[in-house]
Every structure is written in C-alpha cells, then in structure tokens.
Amino acid sequence: MDIRSMYYDELNEYILSLGLPAYRTKQVFEWMHKKYIGSVDDMTNLPKTLRKKILRDGFISLEIETKQVSKIDGTVKYLFKLYDGQMIETVFMRYSYGNSICISSQAGCRMGCRFCASTIGGLVRNLYASEMLEQIYAVMRDTGERISNVVIMGTGEPLDNYDNLIRFIRLITDERGYNLSGRSITMSTCGIVPNILKLADEDLAITLAISLHAPNDKKRRKLMPIANTYSISEIIDACKIYFEKTGRRITFEYSLVKGENDSAEDAYELAGLLAGLNCHVNLIPVNKIEERNFSRSDDYSIQKFKLGLEKNSINVTIRKSVGSDIDAACGQLRRKHMVNKVEGSL
Numbered sequence: 415m416d417i418r419s420m421y422y423d424e425l426n427e428y429i430l431s432l433g434l435p436a437y438r439t440k441q442v443f444e445w446m447h448k449k450y451i452g453s454v455d456d457m458t459n460l461p462k463t464l465r466k467k468i469l470r471d472g473f474i475s476l477e478i479e480t481k482q483v484s485k486i487d488g489t490v491k492y493l494f495k496l497y498d499g500q501m502i503e504t505v506f507m508r509y510s511y512g513n514s515i516c517i518s519s520q521a522g523c524r525m526g527c528r529f530c531a532s533t534i535g536g537l538v539r540n541l542y543a544s545e546m547l548e549q550i551y552a553v554m555r556d557t558g559e560r561i562s563n564v565v566i567m568g569t570g571e572p573l574d575n576y577d578n579l580i581r582f583i584r585l586i587t588d589e590r591g592y593n594l595s596g597r598s599i600t601m602s603t604c605g606i607v608p609n610i611l612k613l614a615d616e617d618l619a620i621t622l623a624i625s626l627h628a629p630n631d632k633k634r635r636k637l638m639p640i641a642n643t644y645s646i647s648e649i650i651d652a653c654k655i656y657f658e659k660t661g662r663r664i665t666f667e668y669s670l671v672k673g674e675n676d677s678a679e680d681a682y683e684l685a686g687l688l689a690g691l692n693c694h695v696n697l698i699p700v701n702k703i704e705e706r707n708f709s710r711s712d713d714y715s716i717q718k719f720k721l722g723l724e725k726n727s728i729n730v731t732i733r734k735s736v737g738s739d740i741d742a743a744c745g746q747l748r749r750k751h752m753v754n755k756v757e758g759s760l
C-alpha cells in the first residue's frame with residue numbers, strides 16, 4: 415500500500431475499513447496534500463494507533479541526499495533518495511512570475527535519446543504518484559516557499575509511466591489537497607502517440623510539450639530512437655487532436671545540436687511543418703554531457719534559427735539556462751552520483 419498515492423475516495427475506503435469515522439479521511443488527506451508533511455508523526459490530531467497503522471501500511475516521503483544551490487541565480491538542485499535507495503533529481507527555480515519545479519517521472523529512462531544523460535543507465539523503475547508529489551512537497555518543506563508551476567521534464571518519459579502520471583496530476587490538482595491548476599503543469603514527452611491521444615481524453619487541461627528536436631523523420635531518427643516507432647506527422651496529428659479537445663496551445667521543444675539540426679534549412683523546414691498550428695517553439699541550446707559527442711550550437715546559429723522561424727510567423731523563445739554551475743541541466747547530477755558510486759566501489 416502507498417497511502418499518499420490514494421485518491422480521496424480510495425483513502426476514505428481505507429479509513430472506513432479500519433472502522434474509523436469518515437472525518438479522519440479529510441484530516442489525513444489534508445495532512446498529506448495540503449500541509450505536505452514529511453512524517454506521519456506530524457499528523458498531530460490523529461490517534462497514535464492510526465498513525466502507526468498508516469506508517470505500517472506505507473507512507474512515502476523523500477529524503478534529501480544532496481542539495482546544491484546555484485550562486486548565479488539561486489536555483490536549487492536536489493538529489494532525493496527513494497525508499498529503495500534509488501536516486502532521482504528535482505530542480506527548484508525562482509522566476510519573477512513565481513516558483514517553478516522540474517520533477518522526474520521515472521528513475522532512469524528507456525527512450526535512449528542520444529543527447530540525454532538520463533537515459534544512459536536505462537530505466538530502473540517507474541515512480542509512484544506519491545514520489546512525484548513528494549518531490550514538490552519535500553522542496554516546499556525545505557524552502558518554506560510555495561510552488562506555483564510544475565514541469566514534468568526531469569528524468570524519465572512521463573507517458574511511459576502513464577497511470578502513475580495521471581494519478582499524480584489528479585492528486586496535485588485536487589481541490590481538497592494542493593489544488594494546483596492544470597494550467598500550471600507542463601508535461602514533456604518524446605512523443606508516444608497513443609498516450610498523447612489518451613491524455614487528450616482525460617480532461618486535465620495541462621500544457622503538452624513535445625520534444626521534437628528535428629524538422630524531419632530522417633534527422634529525428636538519428637537523435638531519438640522513438641522516431642522509429644512514431645513519425646512526426648503522426649505526432650502532429652495527435653497534437654491537433656489534443657489542441658481541439660483541451661484548447662491548450664502546444665509547445666515544441668527543439669534542442670539545438672551543432673551541425674545536426676541547427677541550419678537555416680532546418681529552421682525553414684520546421685516552420686513549414688508547424689505552419690498553421692497553434693503552438694510555440696522553445697529552443698534549447700543542447701547541454702554538453704560528458705558521455706556524448708555533441709556540441710551546442712553557437713550563438714549566431716541559434717539567433718539565425720530563431721529568426722528563420724519568426725520570419726515564418728512561428729512563436730519562438732530560447733530557453734534561458736539556469737543553474738549551470740550546479741549540474742542542473744538534464745540528468746547530470748543523478749548521472750554523476752551513479753558514476754561516483756561505481757568509481758568509489760572499484
């Protein structure tokens with residue numbers, strides 16, 4: 415059992431099955447999702463016997479393994495230890511419009527994108543809804559600040575962990591709990607088409623971000639193995655349906671890799687692909703990772719690429735890099751931890 419992953423009604427059933435009155439459900443739910451406590455002992459208005467029972471039946475909270483604070487911009491990067499010793503990373507960012515958090519959806523990843531550090535060790539396991547929630551709650555406990563924006567862009571492919579993802583989103587948006595608006599959540603996917611279509615029917619109104627990274631299938635296949643399974647045109651069709659059903663504008667992420675996907679022709683081809691779509695392109699100058707032989711596009715090419723899209727009336731921004739002094743980019747901290755552990759044991 416995993417009490418923090420339970421929907422309100424499931425929790426209620428559990429409480430009633432213990433022969434307890436229904437008002438205890440509200441109390442327990444609020445302790446977990448409104449006051450985001452880290453320890454069962456903090457549920458001070460509950461009888462000790464109930465606290466013990468909850469603890470025995472499975473109460474998940476995350477432990478901070480390491481924490482790094484950027485001297486440049488105050489970004490905080492956490493490495494959290496899960497109950498089974500696995501590590502995941504979470505990044506906390508302060509912006510003028512509010513605090514934002516980037517959470518992981520899996521320990522490791524099996525998508526194999528060539529420029530991504532998170533996939534190098536493969537997938538270890540899916541995260542439970544409680545472990546996704548706890549990344550947010552544990553950071554708020556630590557910083558004492560409220561989080562108003564959640565991006566699911568850390569380690570893992572969220573649509574490869576579909577059921578737990580949906581459970582997480584329904585719980586974090588529950589009015590009886592943290593009550594975050596779906597509009598404040600962005601989920602990034604490499605493009606698992608059937609699950610994009612499923613998501614469109616969940617009535618969640620979150621922002622969908624698609625990791626596109628190439629203007630055609632041939633180039634995309636060189637960077638992302640998932641492109642062998644789903645074509646760009648299938649992805650775009652799914653995005654259109656998502657937009658029709660949710661009214662949410664789609665974001666396309668495009669990591670610029672020098673000499674691979676950053677030419678003026680690439681920009682032109684991309685503009686043609688996205689013409690007429692209600693979308694926004696977020697350019698990410700690729701972050702160098704040690705294990706891979708890719709370089710970041712130079713500033714001139716990045717600006718030229720951006721202009722190429724703008725000339726064709728595509729909305730485009732360049733992602734601002736934060737926390738560059740603390741390995742905050744794309745799976746680097748978890749990776750470093752794994753490498754150190756292996757080296758330490760040799």
Ligand code: SAH
Binds near residue numbers: 625668
């Ligand atoms: N599995 C999800 C979330 C991945 S991380 C997805 O594929 O969308 C979020 C974004 O960072 C993705 O667009 C991913 O492709 C990108 N990314 C991963 N490693 C990167 C790197 N080294 N440099 C720039 N972007 C990277």
